Each structure stands twice: as C-alpha cells, then as structure tokens.
Amino acid sequence: MGPLSVYGSPLPVSPALDRWIRQRARDLTLRRVDTQRASKVVNSFRDGLLEFLKNNQEKPYFRQAKVLNSGSYFEMVKINSPNEFDMMLILPIPRLNMTELEECPGVFYTLSLCRQARSEIRSYQVNNQLTISAAKIRADMRDLVCKFISAYEVPSLDSEWKVCVEDANSPAVTLELWRTGSSEADLSIDVVPALEVSSQGLPAAARAGSNVDNWLGKKDRRKLLSAGFYFVPKMPRGDDLSDMAKESWRISFSHSEKEIIRNHGNRRTCCEGQSNRCCRKTCLRLLKRLIEGLKQRYPEELEPLCSYQGKTIFFHVLSRRGDDSQWTIGDLSKCFLILLSAFEGHVQSGNLPHFFVPSHNLFAPPAFPQSTLDFLAAALKEQRESNLPLLQTLPPIALLSSPPPPPPPSTSPQQETQMADICKSTSPEVVQRVGATPSSSPQLAALLHLSESYSDRSSIIMTVLGLMVALMGVGLGFLKLM
Incomplete structure (x- = not known):
C-alpha cells in the first residue's frame, strides 16, 4: 500500500x-447468542438499579434518575464480544449558568444554578453557593451503586457483580461480572451520572459543530442542535488543577452520536x-x-x-x-x-x-x-x-x-522435536525450491506471520500443522508440473 x-x-x-x-x-461481527445473553444480564441490572434508586431514602435526588443507554454496543458498532456496556444515569437539573473552564475551554465547564433551588439538587451545591459539585454527585452515586450491588443477585447465573477501584479521571462507576472460579470478568458496565440540559441552548463553543449539512442535511442538523445535551462529572487531566477545575463537568453528546451512527445514511x-x-x-x-x-x-x-x-x-x-x-x-x-x-x-x-x-x-x-x-x-x-x-x-x-x-491437544517430546525441526527447515530458500514464496502465496505469508507472532506453545503447534498442510499442497502442485 x-x-x-x-x-x-x-x-x-x-x-x-x-x-x-x-x-x-466478518470476524468482528457479534454472535446473536452472545448478545442475547449479555442483554438479559444488563437489562436485569438496569431495572434493579433503577428500582433501588427510586426507593432509596438516603439520597433523594437520585430517585428521579432514568437510564440512557450509550456506547458502542447500543450504537451497534461493538467488536469482538458484547462484554462492555455504557449506562448514563440521567439526573434532572434546573436552569444553569455554564462557564467554560480556562484550562480546557469548549468541553469542560463549571455549572451553577441561576437561582437558589428548592429541589434536592441543593444538597450538591459547593459551600452552600450556587455551583454544583461534580465530586459530590460522583461520590454519592458510587456509594448508592455499591449498596445496591451488596444486596443484588444475578438471576440464574453463578456469578456476582464487583465494583472496580475508582479512577479519579473517570466519571464512571465500573462494575465487572465474575463467574465463580473464573480467572477473568465476563463483562463490565460503566455507570455514569449525567445532568440533562434540555430547555437551554448549546454553549457558544458547540453551536458551530455537527457539520452534517452535506451528509444528513440541514434539517437533521437543526434536530441535533435542539436535541439537548448532557454534562458528566469529569475533570481535565493534570496534577495542578484549581479547586474549580476539580469540580468541573465535561459536555457530552452521547445521544446525538448514537443517533448519527444508527441513522447514518x-x-x-x-x-x-x-x-x-x-x-x-x-x-x-x-x-x-x-x-x-x-x-x-x-x-x-x-x-x-x-x-x-x-x-x-x-x-x-x-x-x-x-x-x-x-x-x-x-x-x-x-x-x-x-x-x-x-x-x-x-x-x-x-x-x-x-x-x-x-x-x-x-x-x-x-x-x-x-x-x-x-x-x-x-x-x-x-x-x-x-x-x-x-x-x-x-x-x-x-x-x-x-x-x-477445549484444551489444546497434548504432544509428546518426540513430536515437539519433530515440529521444531520442521520450523527450522522452513526457510525462504526451502519454500522457493517447491516453487512458492511468501510474496507469491498470501496464504503462506499469513501463516508465516502468525507463526512469528504467537508465543504460547499450543499456538505454535497449531500454526506449524497449518504450515505443513500448506507446504504439502504447494509440493503436490509442483509435482504435477513435473
């Protein structure tokens, strides 16, 4: 190329x-049986969490939460396996003043109420001022999720949810589903709190975005601009952040991204x-x-x-x-x-x-x-x-x-020695003597590349076997020419 x-x-x-x-x-396409199984587990978790939040007595602000499914799985572009899910926990918010953060203008903001609120959001004002605390909302959501998980049982599976170690640069509470005796998690969910802004216009920095006029059309662009947006409690990267930066929010367009990808033509x-x-x-x-x-x-x-x-x-x-x-x-x-x-x-x-x-x-x-x-x-x-x-x-x-x-087939020391000898003898000169080179045979080139990249013994054995079959085919073709 x-x-x-x-x-x-x-x-x-x-x-x-x-x-x-x-x-x-073709290989990246998800299997239907896997997606159905994963969806059942995730939907059960979502419904249980919403019911728990609705009835919780400690943090009344979270009782009105609703879920917005986001991320690659729900955009239908997930690859390899349906093992990662993103779930935005949407929280109501009164009218806001949005101030761009000097350290990172355009995407990071400090948020403050336009006037003193009577709703439960007042519990999250910084020092009783109008500024909304991103850190406190993130901490309270993590506390609620941990309490929910402690009593929640995964239906019909010998598994349990575990809360991952907190990442200071991530707005999410990450949970992993582990089967008993398993060495790795089956799937994970990122639960992200988000403030929904639906009755205000976009910040000035975002009004020039969504350049889809020559693709989706001007009508769809107007829909994207008026669809609302979200703020998630995420601060910029850096070690010397100001106190205001530590309470900042990042603007999110997850719903618009999902809409664009799903209706892309x-x-x-x-x-x-x-x-x-x-x-x-x-x-x-x-x-x-x-x-x-x-x-x-x-x-x-x-x-x-x-x-x-x-x-x-x-x-x-x-x-x-x-x-x-x-x-x-x-x-x-x-x-x-x-x-x-x-x-x-x-x-x-x-x-x-x-x-x-x-x-x-x-x-x-x-x-x-x-x-x-x-x-x-x-x-x-x-x-x-x-x-x-x-x-x-x-x-x-x-x-x-x-x-x-299934476990890889076992081999005797004598078989491994024979296979090692075959690997050593499979040089470009040997291949050329039977009338083929890696460059003239894409299949052979791929096998040679894979045999170099695999490190575990079972993978090497399987690669060598495939290489032997390829060489036998080339040899038979050479004999026919003679």
Missing part, C-alpha cells in the same frame, strides 16, 4: 489485502435491506479493531489513544463523503483505507477537532503529548506499509454461561 490522499480515493487495493480486510470485518433507505446496505459501520468497526490492537501492542506509549478519537475521525470523514454511493459494501476495503488515511492525516497534523465543539483539539497537549503523536504516526505508517498486520482475528471470548474452550 502506498500513501493515501486524505478523504480522497485510495490507490487500488490488492486482491490479497481486500480478502484480508473483508475476512476481518443521507437517504432514509440506507441499510434498510440487503440491496441498500452500506459499509460505514463496518469501516468504524475495523478502525476500532486497529486502535485496540495498537493499544494492546503499545499500552504505555499510546495510553492517551482511545476509540473516541477514532469515532471523531469517522464523523469527519462521513461529513465530507456524505453520499451513500460512496460507501457501497463492494467498496469496503477502499472506504476503510480512506478512513485510515484520514487517521494518519489528523495524527500528522496534530489536529483533530471535536466533532461537536470544533474549537477543541482532541490531539492537543497535555491530554495528548507530542511524543505520543509522533509514536502513533510511526505506528500507523508501519501498519499501512506492512498491509495492516494488526487486523487479525482475536480468539473468541467465553461469555457468561458459554462452555470453556
């Missing part, structure tokens, strides 16, 4: 790379049937998989990188390539490479405007240091020039009551 022009048409995609991308796209018939399917959401899934793979390979170097930056790039590309004919399912690989090109372009320029608040740069330091941008640019270039090796299939994750995978 050569360099790609941002938002333009990429160079022709080789048949081998096209097959690779399409296979990865510039025609209402987009994706209503097989003949009208587009590849937009599939491209986003592939980009999420690439970001996930980069973070798994470089967890420290790319710590600030997250899927939200990928989603923002996706929105920007869609706003510039709005017509459904530019996203046909037959052009999946080309469309994904355009998205990847845009990713590289934003990283190289160090500029990624927030889609709803264009004045805020998601790639700006200190949240995203220049050293991280340089490292990410190099990593993306390596991926592009190497035909995207990180777009590999992840092993299936056992979910809830799914049976554990």
Whole structure:
C-alpha cells in the first residue's frame, strides 16, 4: 500500500489485502447468542438499579434518575464480544449558568444554578453557593451503586457483580461480572451520572459543530442542535488543577452520536435491506479493531489513544463523503483505507477537532503529548506499509454461561522435536525450491506471520500443522508440473 490522499480515493487495493480486510470485518461481527445473553444480564441490572434508586431514602435526588443507554454496543458498532456496556444515569437539573473552564475551554465547564433551588439538587451545591459539585454527585452515586450491588443477585447465573477501584479521571462507576472460579470478568458496565440540559441552548463553543449539512442535511442538523445535551462529572487531566477545575463537568453528546451512527445514511433507505446496505459501520468497526490492537501492542506509549478519537475521525470523514454511493459494501476495503488515511492525516497534523465543539483539539497537549503523536504516526505508517498486520482475528471470548474452550491437544517430546525441526527447515530458500514464496502465496505469508507472532506453545503447534498442510499442497502442485 502506498500513501493515501486524505478523504480522497485510495490507490487500488490488492486482491490479497481486500480478502484480508473483508475476512476481518466478518470476524468482528457479534454472535446473536452472545448478545442475547449479555442483554438479559444488563437489562436485569438496569431495572434493579433503577428500582433501588427510586426507593432509596438516603439520597433523594437520585430517585428521579432514568437510564440512557450509550456506547458502542447500543450504537451497534461493538467488536469482538458484547462484554462492555455504557449506562448514563440521567439526573434532572434546573436552569444553569455554564462557564467554560480556562484550562480546557469548549468541553469542560463549571455549572451553577441561576437561582437558589428548592429541589434536592441543593444538597450538591459547593459551600452552600450556587455551583454544583461534580465530586459530590460522583461520590454519592458510587456509594448508592455499591449498596445496591451488596444486596443484588444475578438471576440464574453463578456469578456476582464487583465494583472496580475508582479512577479519579473517570466519571464512571465500573462494575465487572465474575463467574465463580473464573480467572477473568465476563463483562463490565460503566455507570455514569449525567445532568440533562434540555430547555437551554448549546454553549457558544458547540453551536458551530455537527457539520452534517452535506451528509444528513440541514434539517437533521437543526434536530441535533435542539436535541439537548448532557454534562458528566469529569475533570481535565493534570496534577495542578484549581479547586474549580476539580469540580468541573465535561459536555457530552452521547445521544446525538448514537443517533448519527444508527441513522447514518443521507437517504432514509440506507441499510434498510440487503440491496441498500452500506459499509460505514463496518469501516468504524475495523478502525476500532486497529486502535485496540495498537493499544494492546503499545499500552504505555499510546495510553492517551482511545476509540473516541477514532469515532471523531469517522464523523469527519462521513461529513465530507456524505453520499451513500460512496460507501457501497463492494467498496469496503477502499472506504476503510480512506478512513485510515484520514487517521494518519489528523495524527500528522496534530489536529483533530471535536466533532461537536470544533474549537477543541482532541490531539492537543497535555491530554495528548507530542511524543505520543509522533509514536502513533510511526505506528500507523508501519501498519499501512506492512498491509495492516494488526487486523487479525482475536480468539473468541467465553461469555457468561458459554462452555470453556477445549484444551489444546497434548504432544509428546518426540513430536515437539519433530515440529521444531520442521520450523527450522522452513526457510525462504526451502519454500522457493517447491516453487512458492511468501510474496507469491498470501496464504503462506499469513501463516508465516502468525507463526512469528504467537508465543504460547499450543499456538505454535497449531500454526506449524497449518504450515505443513500448506507446504504439502504447494509440493503436490509442483509435482504435477513435473
């Protein structure tokens, strides 16, 4: 693959790379049986939590809470397994004064009531002033969730919910579902308190956002601007924050993001049937998989990188390539490479405007240091020039009551020695003697790449067996030519 022009048409995609991308796209689709099982557990948790909050006597402000499902699962772009869920706990709020935070204007605000309230929100005013305390609402919600979990039983499963250690930079209370005797959690839920602002206009910084005129149309843009918005109790990153910054809120457009992704076509018939399917959401899934793979390979170097930056790039590309004919399912690989090109372009320029608040740069330091941008640019270039090796299939994750995978077949020391000898003898020269090279055989190249990347013994054994089958096939073809 050569360099790609941002938002333009990429160079022709080789048949081998096209097959690779399409296979990865199929592998990322969630299984219906897994989604049904996970939804049952999450819905039971949601209903139980709402009932608990409605009847709680300690924190009356939370009695009026309602739930807004958000995140990739409910946007229908979740990848690999339905094991992560986002749940916004919507709380009512009177009319507010919204003041941009000097340290991070546009997305972080201090919130204060326009006048003294008679409702239960008065319990969360800072020092009896009109300013609303983000820290106190976050702490009280965590306390309520912990009390709910202590008495809640997961229906029909030998499992229990556990509350994770608090993260000072996260607005969420994270819970994990653990089966008895399991070594890892089956799924997790992030419960985030959010103040709903529905009767006021957007802050000035957000009025120029949602550039969807040439894609969804001006009518839909007006709907997005009037749909309301939310504030979640999240403060900026940093060690020397002011007292006001520690009580700040981050603006959220989760409901608008979900609406855009679920109704993504510039025609209402987009994706209503097989003949009208587009590849937009599939491209986003592939980009999420690439970001996930980069973070798994470089967890420290790319710590600030997250899927939200990928989603923002996706929105920007869609706003510039709005017509459904530019996203046909037959052009999946080309469309994904355009998205990847845009990713590289934003990283190289160090500029990624927030889609709803264009004045805020998601790639700006200190949240995203220049050293991280340089490292990410190099990593993306390596991926592009190497035909995207990180777009590999992840092993299936056992979910809830799914049976554990069978153990790998046992081998004797003599068999392992023989297999090791085969690995040593499988050099490019040996392959060339039977009339094939990694470059001329994509299947063989993939097997060689996978055999180098696997580290555990059982994976090496299975890879070698597959390599032997491939070599036997090549050898038989060579014999026929003789």
